[in-house]
Amino acid sequence: MTDQRSQAEIVRNSLKRRYRKERRFRLYGMLAIFIALASLAILFADIISKGHTGFVKTTITLDVTLDSETMYLDDPTDEDQLSMADFVAPIIAALQAHIPEADSAGEKRELGRLIGTYGASEIRDLLKDNPGLLNTTQTMEFLAHDRVSTYVKHADNPRYSVKLSDQQQRWVDQLQAKGVIDTGFNDVLFSRGDSREPANAGILGAIVGSLLTMLVTLAIAFPVGIAAAVYLEEFAPQNRITDFIEVNINNLAAVPSIIFGLLGLAVFIGLFGMPRSVPVVGGMVLALMTLPTIIISGRAAIKSVPPSIREAAEGVGASKMQVVLHHVIPLAMPGMLTGSIIGMAQALGETAPLLLIGMVAFIVDVPSGFLDSATVLPVQIYLWASSSEQGFIELASAGIMVLLTFMITMNALAIWLRKRLERRW
Amino acid sequence: MNTMNPAVTSEADMPEETIAPVDEDKPAETLVEEGKTVGDPFSENPKFKLRNVEVFYGQDRAIKNISLDIGRNEVIAFIGPSGCGKSTFLRCLNRMNDSIDICRVKGQLSIDDHDIYDPKRDVVELRARVGMVFQKPNPFPKSIYDNVAYGPRIHGLANRKSDLDEIVENSLRKAGLWDEVKDRLDAVATGMSGGQQQRLCIARAIAVSPEVILMDEPCSALDPIATAKVEELISEMSESYTIVIVTHSMQQAARVSHRTAYFHLGHLVEVNETTKVFTAPEHELTESYITGRFG
Numbered sequence: 054m055t056d057q058r059s060q061a062e063i064v065r066n067s068l069k070r071r072y073r074k075e076r077r078f079r080l081y082g083m084l085a086i087f088i089a090l091a092s093l094a095i096l097f098a099d100i101i102s103k104g105h106t107g108f109v110k111t112t113i114t115l116d117v118t119l120d121s122e123t124m125y126l127d128d129p130t131d132e133d134q135l136s137m138a139d140f141v142a143p144i145i146a147a148l149q150a151h152i153p154e155a156d157s158a159g160e161k162r163e164l165g166r167l168i169g170t171y172g173a174s175e176i177r178d179l180l181k182d183n184p185g186l187l188n189t190t191q192t193m194e195f196l197a198h199d200r201v202s203t204y205v206k207h208a209d210n211p212r213y214s215v216k217l218s219d220q221q222q223r224w225v226d227q228l229q230a231k232g233v234i235d236t237g238f239n240d241v242l243f244s245r246g247d248s249r250e251p252a253n254a255g256i257l258g259a260i261v262g263s264l265l266t267m268l269v270t271l272a273i274a275f276p277v278g279i280a281a282a283v284y285l286e287e288f289a290p291q292n293r294i295t296d297f298i299e300v301n302i303n304n305l306a307a308v309p310s311i312i313f314g315l316l317g318l319a320v321f322i323g324l325f326g327m328p329r330s331v332p333v334v335g336g337m338v339l340a341l342m343t344l345p346t347i348i349i350s351g352r353a354a355i356k357s358v359p360p361s362i363r364e365a366a367e368g369v370g371a372s373k374m375q376v377v378l379h380h381v382i383p384l385a386m387p388g389m390l391t392g393s394i395i396g397m398a399q400a401l402g403e404t405a406p407l408l409l410i411g412m413v414a415f416i417v418d419v420p421s422g423f424l425d426s427a428t429v430l431p432v433q434i435y436l437w438a439s440s441s442e443q444g445f446i447e448l449a450s451a452g453i454m455v456l457l458t459f460m461i462t463m464n465a466l467a468i469w470l471r472k473r474l475e476r477r478w
Numbered sequence: 479m480n481t482m483n484p485a486v487t488s489e490a491d492m493p494e495e496t497i498a499p500v501d502e503d504k505p506a507e508t509l510v511e512e513g514k515t516v517g518d519p520f521s522e523n524p525k526f527k528l529r530n531v532e533v534f535y536g537q538d539r540a541i542k543n544i545s546l547d548i549g550r551n552e553v554i555a556f557i558g559p560s561g562c563g564k565s566t567f568l569r570c571l572n573r574m575n576d577s578i579d580i581c582r583v584k585g586q587l588s589i590d591d592h593d594i595y596d597p598k599r600d601v602v603e604l605r606a607r608v609g610m611v612f613q614k615p616n617p618f619p620k621s622i623y624d625n626v627a628y629g630p631r632i633h634g635l636a637n638r639k640s641d642l643d644e645i646v647e648n649s650l651r652k653a654g655l656w657d658e659v660k661d662r663l664d665a666v667a668t669g670m671s672g673g674q675q676q677r678l679c680i681a682r683a684i685a686v687s688p689e690v691i692l693m694d695e696p697c698s699a700l701d702p703i704a705t706a707k708v709e710e711l712i713s714e715m716s717e718s719y720t721i722v723i724v725t726h727s728m729q730q731a732a733r734v735s736h737r738t739a740y741f742h743l744g745h746l747v748e749v750n751e752t753t754k755v756f757t758a759p760e761h762e763l764t765e766s767y768i769t770g771r772f773g
Contacts, residue, residue, distance in 0.1 A: 291579060361616035364574065365679070367577065368572075368611075369629035370632065371628075372602050379628075384619065
């Protein structure tokens, strides 16, 4: 009896120790998750706090009198006259209507600088398209100059330095009070290509460039990757050559992406003479980079198809080809798709290889085809983040938010597809 | 191999993985002589004629010089302790071992006097004649209808939808499943109970109208009621098919089979009428096995 009691005592004591250990272990796990979530939250908070103003534009709405005398323009259909005319004068005149105190030549010039650099060309384009509007008064919305925009949005933010004179600041305050200067959703960001002027810069060019590049990547990497995975897993004989191939595929997955850029530069551009900066070459380089991911995940998906299903099909007399096409590939499809989408999401965020093949160029136009010069989202963010103009800081963060949205969408799609196509056996 | 078999609960106390010697002085190996089978392994005009069959897994010899005839419309049961080679031998009959790279089969195996392992022979045609039902029910994750229709479809047995419908209905009727599933042929097969799934697999096998059905422990994953249904089905099917069944349950072998073959460590020890094997076994090892002295 005494023996038994002491044994129970020992067990009880060891149990206590075991519970303590379990509690500690669980705590470590929770701590790890907390650290991961906290860093993610800090990252998002930082990006959003910096970038949300990128989605806001500052506009100046003016009643502009398109007077032919102030513009030195008689005939808007005459190209020579259009190129010589002064389109800034009507803007200054319109601003002066709100700020009568600015009447010296210097003050007028200062006043004119409140409007973005492209304000004048907006008037020119309007007259060029509608010559009949000469000598009428039009209500026009101009983008404010980057400095005005910074002042309006970040006057209290110590990280931004206001580059307006005291006089200009006063004017902006007056115009804001009158409702002439206003802020709104930055549709420019989603409807234009890059620009030297932050207020005019948009991300549409990069979005389209990314989409075109991804299409090329998908069109090459998915079929090639799946075919390679199916062949290696189902048909290839088990010998040294296949072992060698397998080792090399795993190695390729670990090669730094910039090496693929060098390869693209040397082979696609150098050897094949393909153009620089175009989505086709970018897509091909990213396809090479994504291939190992797709092959490896595809093989894992094929391996996870239970052998009993193969046996069942072979048992009723299906040929190898029929087993693969009717059973293995459909059952492995969710896994293969998930792997491909994750590979594509990786490619979407890839910058280094694209720098080498020239997709880092400053491109204003939105690309309209696979052979147009283009840039992609992460490269655009890199370009903006390394710009000196203050306005680009918030644009870079806004760009990151757009890129993250795309990535989250793709990953969500991968999860949804897996849930949707997953079948039980 | 077969530890969760509800049908053999009466044998649960038998250690399955260990093959104990019959008695201390005479280890089991010395009791069997290679190529020597007690009883009556041969028959007139057999369906399968198997002579000097040897199977190698790499260097290991899993089947040691077995000769056996399997008669037409006969139900023959393969019994023996785990690892004795009965499943391996069964899978030689429709060349299911082909997909295992390291597996080699030697000897003469013929069905209706045609060589099974003729290199020119198409294994697809062989498997259309020799169907198989596996240990674990393995329906395709498709509808019940598609499961049964799969074989006829890939072999082009039905040209019209109505023909296919008929084949599906007949096969399901023969498998005793029609009344249970006729209203939900579009339901996913993996949602059925284990017993239903196994009968569906039998229906799938008979849909291509084979001559032989190989069954590799078909009831080992089923409960006793489902087992009874499948056994009943086997008895009914024996009228029109040759059936080879591997089983761990000696009661099952006794209930469904005409002849019983006892395997031991890759040897075919004894083949005889089932009643004879279970009432008056000729070989010492057979007797030890059926009386439960080792598993």
